[in-house]
Amino acid sequence: MRCWAAMGLIVAVFWLIGCGESEQAKRAKVAGWVAQLRTNPNLADKDDFKKQLEDYADIAAPEFAKLLKERDKKVVLGALKVLAHLKRLTVVENIASVTKSPDPEIRKAAAQTLGVFGSPLAVKPLMEMLNDPNVEVRAAALEALAGPGGRDAPPFLQEVLPYLVEGLGDPHPQVRQAAVNGLVKLGQWSLQAIAKVMEQGSPIAKKEAERAFREICEGFRKDLRENSDRLIRRDMARYIGELRYAKATPDLIDRLQNDADPEVRSACAYALGNIGAKFAVGPLQEVMNNGKEEMPVRLAAAVGLGLMGNEQGIKFLIDQLNSSDEKIRAAAVEALRTIGKPATRLLIEAAKSKDPLQRWGAVAALGETGDPKAVPILLRALKDEDENVRAVAAASLGKLRYSKAAPQLVLALADKSERVQFHAELALENIGEEAIPAVMEGAKRTATRFRAFRLLGRLKAQKAVPLLVEGLRDRKPEIRAIAAWALGEIGDQNAIPALQQLLGDKNQEVRREAVIALGKLFQSHSGAIARQDFMIWKQKGAK
Secondary structure (H helix, E strand, C coil), X not given: CHXXXXXXXXXXXHHHHCCXXXXXXXXXXXXXXXXXXXXXXXXXXXXXXXXXXXXXXXXXXXXXHXXXXXXXXXXXXXXXXXXXXXXXXXXXXXXXHHHHXXXXXXXXXXXXXXXXXCXXXXXXXXXXXXXXXXXXXXXXXXXXXXXXXXXXXXXXXXXXXXXXXXXXXXXXXXXXXXXXHHHHHHHHHHHHHHHHHHXXXXXXXXXXXXXXXXXXXXHHHHHHHHCCCHHHHHHHHHHHHHHCCHHHHXXXXXXXXXXXXXXXXXXHHHXXXXXXXXXXXXXXXXXXXXXXXXXXXXXXXXXXXXXXXXXXXXXXXXXXXXCCCHHHHHHHHHHHHHHCHHHHHHHHHHCCCCCHHHHHHHHHHHHHHCCHHHHXXXXXXXXXXXXXXXXXXXXXXXXXXXXXXXXXXXXHCCCCCHHHHHHHHHHHHHHHHHHHXXXXXXXXXXXXXXXXXXXXXXXXXXXXXXXXXXXXCCCCHHHHHHHHHHHHHHCCHHHHHHHHHHCCCCCHXXXXXXXXXXXXXXXXXXXXXXXXXXHXXXXXXXX
């Protein structure tokens, strides 16, 4: 009995959803609905009528599209409304055909219907309508170019931005309004184009661009308040902060204090800092000092305060530099980097701390600030007793690209810690050509010669070729090998004879590097060296 009951239930469900209908029965139903609309075009305004068509959309759309050829204007307009509801791309060409109608009301409705699809197929007919003699039709076509818009707008819609932007300066207010509406639909996609108009456009275009900007920001603000998706709320807070939309400050404070998601609260804190809303200082301090709040949110609140020049926020971050949690220390460094130069003075003081962890964090953050005032303390940190501090000091000097630090960084190539040597070498490479004289001096010292030669090759230091040729005669095979490698990187043909002599070196690694270097020089030197000679050298070097 249970089996029969279950089967009966399945049959009933299939019957209710129409799965048991034959193709012929479906087409008969659609034909009946088409006939009803032809008789009473007002049915297109009834949601119940359009709703019943949804399960039959693939069959219904082509049948209703046939009504676009009717002489009765009301029937055509009704069919367009139905097709806009069904959204089947198979009928785009049918809709495009009525954009040539002599009736402007039909052309306008066709443009609005094409805009619903958000398809590349709709772009061409809509662009042709931008030259329509009727202002209302032009306005409808312009707004329709943006499609349905939204955060998930397809990338091709960005191609219509120039037309929307041009519409901001149109002499007709209806067209300008349509341009604003289209840009607002595209939201964040259109912000860069809007900013350009606000900066360079005509007075009337600037005014309309500012209006579009406000409307987009208000949309972000509404989503921040009301959207149930936490990721959307987070992104809206970020957008608002990047755009420095001060009118959203009350909403940011509310979400900072009350949102259930920590990522949203953090984003709100950063945004408040970017906006620089002074009356947000109290709420930010409260969050920062709340021991029950999650640490990423407290750090974000401190950044928000720091961006406004509030020293309490910067001090809080500096205090986290000696945290036992490596993730918190790294997050604090990143947070101080975000604040930048306003944090320099307090970081310089922290770099003198007795705690090596705090010194490390302060020195790391100073390199991220981009402030040349940090250089003296970084040079001092190159001699710190803690190897981690010395290593991060070298890395920070490289980030600042401070060329006058090159001699001290060259000395650090001989540090007892390989980590310090490594970061010093990278720092000198970051400094670039201006570091070459100091690196050449370092190449004269045994302790720093290997890394110095390697740097000269990386920097393609042409002036160092004689020094490197001399290095080919060094008593240490690793120095001869790296000198050969560097000469190959620099590509100076004058090194060929010296490299050729190295092919008889007793060390196989040296011979190998000489062959590789000669190969590079051969490739860059047309005709001066016969290929057969090179092959002879290669054979010698392989032995």
